[in-house]
Structure formats: structure tokens, C-alpha cells
Amino acid sequence: xxxxxxxxxxxxxxxxxxxxxxxxxxxxxxxxxxxxxxxxxxxxxxxxxxxxxxxxxxxxxxxxxxxxxxxxxxxxxxxxxxxxxxxxxxxxxxxxxxxxxxxxxxxxxxxxxx
Amino acid sequence: xxxxxxxxxxxxxxxxxxxxxxxxxxxxxxxxxxxxxxxxxxxxxxxxxxxxxxxxxxxxxxxxxxxxxxxxxxxxxxxxxxxxxxxxxxxxxxxxxxxxxxxxxxx
Numbered sequence: 001x002x003x004x005x006x007x008x009x010x011x012x013x014x015x016x017x018x019x020x021x022x023x024x025x026x027x028x029x030x031x032x033x034x035x036x037x038x039x040x041x042x043x044x045x046x047x048x049x050x051x052x053x054x055x056x057x058x059x060x061x062x063x064x065x066x067x068x069x070x071x072x073x074x075x076x077x078x079x080x081x082x083x084x085x086x087x088x089x090x091x092x093x094x095x096x097x098x099x100x101x102x103x104x105x106x107x108x109x110x111x112x113x114x
Numbered sequence: 115x116x117x118x119x120x121x122x123x124x125x126x127x128x129x130x131x132x133x134x135x136x137x138x139x140x141x142x143x144x145x146x147x148x149x150x151x152x153x154x155x156x157x158x159x160x161x162x163x164x165x166x167x168x169x170x171x172x173x174x175x176x177x178x179x180x181x182x183x184x185x186x187x188x189x190x191x192x193x194x195x196x197x198x199x200x201x202x203x204x205x206x207x208x209x210x211x212x213x214x215x216x217x218x219x220x221x
Contacts (some may be wrong), residue, residue, distance in 0.1 A: 035210075037158075045201055047149075047210040055142035061209035084195065095157055101148060101203075102169055 001082045002026040004096060004105035010084050011111045019082040022096035023110045029077035030054040033099030036070060036081045038092040039107075046092075050099065051079060116140050116204050118122035118213035126221040132190045133215045137185040146206035149178055149187045152215075153198045161200075162187065192218070 007021040029050035036048040051070040057101060058070050069082045079096055093107040117140035126131050139149065145165040150158040160169045162178040165185055174197040175190040189196055197220050 044214050045152075045190065045212040047203075047212070048169070059208060063209070097158075101150075101160040104159070107157055 001083070002098070002103045004103055006094075006096060006105040006108045009109040009111070011113065013114060014087055014112055016086050016112075017082060017084040018086060019080055020094050020096075020110070022079040022081070022105050024077045024079070024098070027098070029072075029074060034070070034079040035097045035099060035101070036068075036079075037095045038096060039095070040089070042091040043092075048081070048094075052101075053077075053079070069076075076084065082101050083085050083110075115209055116143060116207050116211055118204055118211050120200075120202060120213035120216050122216060123214065124217040125220060126219045127192050127221045129192055129194060130146045131221075133189045133192055133196075133207060135200055135202075135218075137180075137187070137189045137213050139183045139185075139204055142182050142206045143206035145181045146204055147178075147180070147185050148203045148205065149176075150203065150212075151208075152200045152201065158201065161165055184195075189218075194220075 005023050007101040010018050012018050030053045033050040035050045038046050048064050051058045060081045067084050071080045091112045093109050095107045119138045121136045147165045149162040152158040161172050161176050166178045177188045199215045199217045201215050
């Protein structure tokens with residue numbers, strides 16, 4: 001069965017970086033993109049970008065261009081999202097979701113605070 | 115960016131009620147629209163893609179319709195597990211954007 005499991009919650013200082021992992025199993029990693037979506041506390045969903053599990057091609061929301069990097073490790077079927085220059089308004093739950101949106105991981109809470 | 119709006123922002127309904135949620139796009143998105151359900155503290159769950167196609171395993175009480183700029187999600191007979199927030203999402207153009215959500219609460 002398809003599983004997507006993210007790394008644990010993070011507490012970061014403003015200006016720091018965070019890297020969240022999304023380990024997948026139960027399907028052919030190279031057959032799907034991985035989307036990243038975030039949700040600030042009590043707010044809606046915001047798409048950040050996707051990465052191809054086949055060739056690593058990426059597409060980032062312009063809002064995050066230059067601050068986010070999506071990567072994959074095909075040997076472990078794992079996707080990563082790194083967000084730099086963190087601000088307090090980056091505090092959110094970050095989700096990875098398979099490209100067809102049919103499977104999501106549990107989410108990772110990233111808290112940015114002094 | 116393509117803006118998505120939803121109405122109502124919240125609604126109260128009883129078990130067994132038929133519920134309809136509306137989603138509108140700021141420009142023509144053809145049928146590149148999905149619907150998601152999110153229960154508190156949980157990841158979103160895909161219900162519908164391509165405006166009207168049910169994801170595998172999603173019960174047929176959920177249905178979607180529309181194309182262009184106006185879309186609806188209907189739940190034919192509300193059950194306790196359906197009380198959640200529902201989001202529409204367009205994937206016609208980048209960035210993909212979500213509606214602000216409709217919270218369905220118990221009356």
C-alpha cells in the first residue's frame with residue numbers, strides 16, 4: 001500500500017533553514033511528481049511547488065522562488081523540501097502529496113520563533 | 115494568479131442533509147479542478163479531480179460538477195464523518211491555488 005511519511009516537527013529561529021523529508025513507499029517513485037503544500041495555523045492550503053520523481057525537474061510557486069529547494073533521493077524514494085531565511089510567518093504545517101493528490105503524508109509542523 | 119473563491123465560508127447542517135458548496139475561479143480553468151476534505155488535525159484527502167471524477171475509494175455520496183469558472187461539490191446525505199472543511203483547487207495554471215475553504219458543521 002502507498003505510504004508517505006514525513007520527518008518530525010522542527011523549531012527554528014528566524015533566518016535559519018529547515019529541511020523536511022517525505023519518504024514514500026508502495027508505488028514507483030519515478031512515476032509521479034511530489035507536491036509540497038503548507039498550511040499556516042487556522043489558515044487554508046498553499047501550494048509551494050512540485051518535483052518530478054523521474055528526473056528531478058521542479059516548478060516553484062513564484063512566492064517561494066529563491067527561498068525553497070525541492071530535491072529527491074531516488075535510491076530511497078524520498079523527497080525533500082528546504083526552506084531558507086525563515087520568518088515567523090513561515091510557521092505552518094508542511095505537507096507532501098503525490099502528484100495525483102491521492103496520497104498525502106501526515107504533515108510536519110515547522111515553528112519559527114525566537 | 116488564478117483566484118479561487120468558495121461559498122459559503124461555513125454552513126451548519128444536520129445528518130442526512132444534502133449539502134452543496136460552490137467554487138468559482140477568476141478565469142476559465144476548463145475542468146482542471148479538484149475537491150479536498152480536511153478533518154481537524156489531519157492531512158487533506160482528495161475527493162474529486164477533473165471537476166467531476168471521484169477518486170478511487172471515495173463514496174458516491176460525493177459528486178462534483180461544473181466547468182469553466184463555476185463548480186459545485188454536493189454531498190447527498192451528510193454523515194457524521196463528513197463534518198470537515200472542504201477546499202477546491204485549480205491546477206489549470208501556475209501557481210496551483212486553493213479556495214479559502216468551506217467549514218461544514220453540525221447543526
